Amino acid sequence: MTKGGRIAGGIMAIAGGAFILITAIVLISVAFLESLIWISVIMTMLCGVLALVGGILLCVDKTAGGILAIIGGAFCIVGSFIPIIGIFSLTEFFFSFWIDPAIALVGGIVGLAVGSEL
Numbered sequence: 001m002t003k004g005g006r007i008a009g010g011i012m013a014i015a016g017g018a019f020i021l022i023t024a025i026v027l028i029s030v031a032f033l034e035s036l037i038w039i040s041v042i043m044t045m046l047c048g049v050l051a052l053v054g055g056i057l058l059c060v061d062k063t064a065g066g067i068l069a070i071i072g073g074a075f076c077i078v079g080s081f082i083p084i085i086g087i088f089s090l091t092e093f094f095f096s097f098w099i100d101p102a103i104a105l106v107g108g109i110v111g112l113a114v115g116s117e118l
Helices: 004-031 037-059 064-080 099-113
Strands: 083-085
Touching: 004 037, 004 064, 004 083, 004 099, 037 064, 037 099, 064 099
Parallel strands: none
Antiparallel strands: none
16 A cells, blocks of 8 residues: 555544644643542543654654554543543543544544555
8 A cells, every 4th residue: 555544544643632732732831730630630641642652653654653553542532431420531631532543543544444554
């Protein structure tokens, strides 16, 4: 296949990872209210960084990038169902509602399904 599929998947994973990181930055302002929310901030940032690095690696045609993007997006979606305290979960999304991690997840899948490393 062509390298264009890897680049498209990489761009999707970069966009999803960037939006996840923006959510984590917004979450920092709330983290000063409760110390346990820092766990959610760190996990959300970790997922965003995984998706972002995965997208960059996909753009340079590396298979590991697709795997990292899938891990970052999938963990964000699964982590949003694991409660820490009250209304906060392991990975928190105020305005994205699983769309951003889904973009990272689909970007990783597209990058792995289309194109191949030579």
